[in-house]
Amino acid sequence: MDHFSYRDGRMFAEDVALDTIAAEVGTPVYVYSRATLERHARVFREGLSGLGKIHLAYAIKANPNLAVLRVLANMGYGADVVSGGELARALAAGMPAHDIVFSGVGKTREELAFGLDSGIGQFNLEHEPEGVALAEIAHQRGLRAPAVLRVNPDVDAGTHAKISTGKADNKFGVAIADAPAIYARLAALPGLALRGVAIHIGSQLGDLRPLETAYASVGRLIAELRAAGHEISHVDLGGGLGVPYREGESLPSPADYGAMVTRATKGWDVELMFEPGRVIAGNAGVLLTKVLWVKPGVRHPYVIVDAAMNDLARPALYDAWHDFAAVAPSGERMIANIAGPVCESGDTFAMARDIDAVGEGDLAVFRTAGAYGATMASTYNSRALVPEVLVDGDRYAVVADRIAAQTIMGAERVPDWLT
Ligand SMILES: Cc1ncc(COP(=O)(O)O)c(C=O)c1O
Ligand SMILES: N[C@@H](CCCC[NH3+])C(=O)O
Numbered sequence: 001m002d003h004f005s006y007r008d009g010r011m012f013a014e015d016v017a018l019d020t021i022a023a024e025v026g027t028p029v030y031v032y033s034r035a036t037l038e039r040h041a042r043v044f045r046e047g048l049s050g051l052g053k054i055h056l057a058y059a060i061k062a063n064p065n066l067a068v069l070r071v072l073a074n075m076g077y078g079a080d081v082v083s084g085g086e087l088a089r090a091l092a093a094g095m096p097a098h099d100i101v102f103s104g105v106g107k108t109r110e111e112l113a114f115g116l117d118s119g120i121g122q123f124n125l126e127h128e129p130e131g132v133a134l135a136e137i138a139h140q141r142g143l144r145a146p147a148v149l150r151v152n153p154d155v156d157a158g159t160h161a162k163i164s165t166g167k168a169d170n171k172f173g174v175a176i177a178d179a180p181a182i183y184a185r186l187a188a189l190p191g192l193a194l195r196g197v198a199i200h201i202g203s204q205l206g207d208l209r210p211l212e213t214a215y216a217s218v219g220r221l222i223a224e225l226r227a228a229g230h231e232i233s234h235v236d237l238g239g240g241l242g243v244p245y246r247e248g249e250s251l252p253s254p255a256d257y258g259a260m261v262t263r264a265t266k267g268w269d270v271e272l273m274f275e276p277g278r279v280i281a282g283n284a285g286v287l288l289t290k291v292l293w294v295k296p297g298v299r300h301p302y303v304i305v306d307a308a309m310n311d312l313a314r315p316a317l318y319d320a321w322h323d324f325a326a327v328a329p330s331g332e333r334m335i336a337n338i339a340g341p342v343c344e345s346g347d348t349f350a351m352a353r354d355i356d357a358v359g360e361g362d363l364a365v366f367r368t369a370g371a372y373g374a375t376m377a378s379t380y381n382s383r384a385l386v387p388e389v390l391v392d393g394d395r396y397a398v399v400a401d402r403i404a405a406q407t408i409m410g411a412e413r414v415p416d417w418l419t
Helices: 018-025 034-047 066-074 084-092 109-118 128-140 179-187 209-227 254-264 278-284 314-318 405-409
Strands: 004-007 010-013 029-033 054-059 078-081 100-102 122-125 145-152 192-198 234-236 271-274 285-295 302-305 324-326 333-339 348-356 363-366 388-392 395-400
Touching: 010 018, 010 029, 018 029, 018 285, 018 363, 018 388, 029 034, 029 278, 029 395, 034 054, 034 066, 034 254, 034 278, 034 388, 054 100, 066 084, 066 388, 066 395, 078 084, 084 100, 084 109, 100 109, 109 128, 122 128, 122 234, 128 145, 128 179, 128 192, 145 179, 145 209, 145 234, 179 192, 179 209, 192 209, 209 254, 278 285, 314 348, 324 348
Parallel strands: 029 388, 054 078, 054 271, 078 100, 100 122, 122 145, 145 192, 192 234, 234 271, 302 333
Antiparallel strands: 004 010, 029 285, 285 302, 285 363, 324 363, 333 348, 388 395
């Protein structure tokens, strides 16, 4: 069941009409559905139900809003974090420290110490010097840091180049061929409790084959590490499962993914960990916007909406497609370009798109905006930071305020020597 659907010609988020939210909170605004978040969390877990003991660490970079994290914490999810800021959020949302995994290619010593002092469950080491530093910091505290080594399997994930992470030339992990030697050196350090490996080859994957190839490499590595005498008890298979962005698009489901994982990890005898992000949050949110103007264009009119690339960066960054739908469609269609107010031609959400006909003042949504939406927002062009709303049945709450340009200006200073 879609939790963003029409009733009597108006779009609702669960049981709340989007025009009500627009009138009360203003636009642009992100709107999330709690029921959808919960459904996705449940379906992902069910997809992996044949695998025995698993750990689910929601990749909070996808949507780190505290209310969203609380929903997922209540569903038994831990967190995959990539900065001290994300770690602070996961803890603040009530995620138990031992359910938190710390990934990221540029963790600072301070962040490593923060993770240790918080008692997090696992560090995913991205390279040898990081492991050495973590071992030192842990040893000084009389601790052994639970850790796994992230390997780069040199697999083309078949997704957008900017969100591929598993090719040899990408910055993530250690080359899988170098992994046995690095693993052996790190495993010998007294401050580390090295217990396995991690992998993550990219995001928005629409084909499971690259993942299966990568997991097969991990399987061979596990055998090699065990043959060298290492105890391998944990393997983190990362995230990356894609979601449909276009109506009618069909992608592998969590159940398909689970079947592949079951096949690929047969006989591994480890606790598997997963870091889903987009598949949990992507289709649980829309960006609600208002049409400001409809302006003639050379081939098609420009629909200028009040959301812009600073609110939803994905189209400008990755040429990403987000379905656009009127909140109260008339039934008419139009071919139009859709753009925001920011002074860049890249601030264009769609060109020559067949959309619901809209005019000045109409409300519309960009769909599938729950992941990598608000979290990538900025205040470029001195625009406000976009607010977020969580709907739960017939109630809703503003879960992140709109931060006005004036408030942001309040953090700036003109030094007195600049008279
Ligand atoms: C290490 C790591 N884990 C998990 C994820 C989540 O990925 P996705 O949102 O595609 O599931 C990412 C982002 O791609 C990541 O870098
Ligand atoms: N920000 C990207 C995903 C990056 C995933 C981070 N590892 C997107 O919007 O699709």
